[in-house]
Amino acid sequence: MNRRDFLKNTVKGIAGIALPLAAFEFVNPRELFATKDDNAKVRWGFLVDTYKCVGCGLCVKACKLENEIPYDANVSRTWVERYVITKDGKKYADSPKAARDGFTTGKIDLGEGKFQEIRNEDIEKAFFVPKLCNQCENPPCVQVCPVGATYQAADGVVLVDRTWCIGCGYCIMGCPYGVRFFHPKYLTAEKCNFCYHRISKGLKTACVQACPFGARQIGNLKDPSDPVTKIIMTERVGILKEEYGTKPQVFYVGLDREVK
Amino acid sequence: MKNHVFRPLLVVIGLIVIALIFRFFYVPKDFGVHERGYMYGWYRQGNIEDWRNFSVKYQGKDSCSGCHADKVENISKTPHAIIQCENCHGPAMEHPSNPPKLVIDKSRAQCLRCHSWLPYPSSGRSQIRGIDPDKHNPDVECVMCHNPHKPSLEGLT
């Protein structure tokens, strides 16, 4: 073989090997099969007490202002749902403007400008259910992000990189809880991140701090002496949509079977 | 006679090399697999710090009592002690330097959040003393008669 052919073949060979090696940069088998980091000292968990929630919506207002979600936009990182079950077995649920202004009327918002009046004597049970991102242990939204713009930090919070998100919306479609949306200004995927900037400084999340009734609590699930963790471990709590296998980390006291 | 059949393959390999060179400059250096593995931890590491540095707006009641101890003291003797100052006065941010004055939400809607009575027996809502907003002085601000810092009905202004 002459020198020219040798050089040509060497270049081809290197190029040929470089490609599968480049693939390993994306997919390192060791890292791919690595178990999740069990050495992390903090794993954030949230506790919602649906008996205590009165539907005042101060949490939603605080969240919007703290996290710079445009106040009049019809999206919110967190919201409160109202459920009313009447004596004849009918079920009603609504969340007007994500409960940003609370619930000030007994009329149920049915959408398309229609409202349902319910007589007080017909109510069998009624309650409020705050909802937010569950920061799942197996977050399906992170799994479906095509570019690595959304991810899970070591302490369990799922975050979105606003500089990298392409705005495809796959994560929004992938969330079974409907907590994600497009930020009206940044046009990237957006969701509750447990006020990561606050909890990292030892503060409580905006919604936890704002709630006058203690319906919302945040704690470290890895700390057995944390009061929130104690409740979750010792009292009867429920989680949302367990059948999807997401392992959500927001726990509900008094979770009713009607909650959607 | 060399085999011309591989000519398109060379073009493809050339394009891939160009793409990889572009990638070297385009993708931030801290982008990679971090804790939680490739499935859940494929991201730009610097973003964590970006989020940590996001500005805090709500300061909490403890920071208010630094200067407004009397107001905090008074309201702590009433049922409204459980409400954060910033729920009605807006986020403190860097008050008093920015903003120098906080808002006061005196609207009827603000009070109705809790005090529009709803007959929900299995919820704490029905325990809060409230009114029917359509019947009880509609269109009048609640603060015309009630003092939020001293909401006792016996102490109406």
Added chain:
Amino acid sequence: MVHGELWTVKELFVYPNEYIYWSVQIVMYPFMTGLVAGAFVLSSLYHVFAIKELKDIARFALVFSFALLFAAPVPIILHLQHPLRGINVMMTPHFTSAIAAFGIVFSAYGAIVASELWFLYRKHFVDIALPLKEKPDKTLGEWFKFIVFCTLTLGVYDVSEESLHRDEKAIKVLAGIGIPVACFLHGYAGFIFGSVKANALWMTPLMPVIFIMSAIVSGIALCMLTYIVTMEIRKLVAKKKSASLPRHETREELQSAEINVIRMTAKYLLLFLVFAITLELLDLVFRGYTAVKSWDVLRSIIYGKDFTDIFILQYTVGNLIPFILFLLPNLTIRRAVLAVLLVMFGVFMMRWNVVIGGQAFSLSFAGYMHYHLPIIPHDWETLKEGFFGALGVFIMPFVLFYFMIKIFPIFDLKESH
């Protein structure tokens, strides 16, 4: 207004952040990639399985597949909230996501089709480039033509019998590899939907297969249609020419689309149509039989709100009627044109019913969302995600095809493989 709010009307209990985020452009994307895959499979039926009757349409289908390939990513670019960051999918792909496969699959497929075209048209490039090379004084137009075709030869000027024979073998190999890649190209689009466990309508392992089958159906249908139309246009052009000159048209110029080619291709279309319908009905029957938690709301969508879209428009107009039209004896060109138009409409409705239908109900299973496609645009968003945006995407491959046949001619080629 937040993205999606403009064309979404919510009914009953819908979560506050839910809107119809994946609108008409996400319907167009699998439709277009389906046409790409189908056109390529049709072309490969000749090159790999040597079905001689398909020779004419095979070359046609390959060039059209290439034109479609450039049009296919356009709906995605129009849909992305940050289209300029679209390149991130190729730069930092997250392969746990089906969408990340886009970069690899599209590039691989593009490389295969481009290479196959090169082998097919190599002699044509040389035949044009060489005489221009010899010519001493070139006009500006000729210089441009020379540069383009010289580059296209990739420096290979050997057009001996032996080299052409090698070309044929290479085409066969590429067509062979290309079939699974084309299937992957559209299968992954089906996987994008089928793997979303959060969406009760989309979640089924059958989704990728259903998508592939209906993609092939639409691709074959489109090629048949464009082939017939192109032959008719040729006839018109030839007639016009001879009207002004004292000459008669040649037999070749007056030739319509070959009825035998149409009939043979129709048989393959029917085969894949049967596969597609079977799988879709299987999915429906299974859902009704197992009746899991989501069945109540899905039933109200499938048999209620979307009944017309699904059973009348897609199954009857788009599947059953063309099925009958194709099966009736002595298929004529006119009947074939009607049937393929209906088939393509049916495939489009299938994509619509999956994408829009999947967002017609809330995650709460207790509410609905109605999609109002923006028709008259009043800003950039209502244009790009509205009727005219979709129409533009559909027309684009035809426009590209018109320019492409100047480089890859489909008629009057002296030597064809």
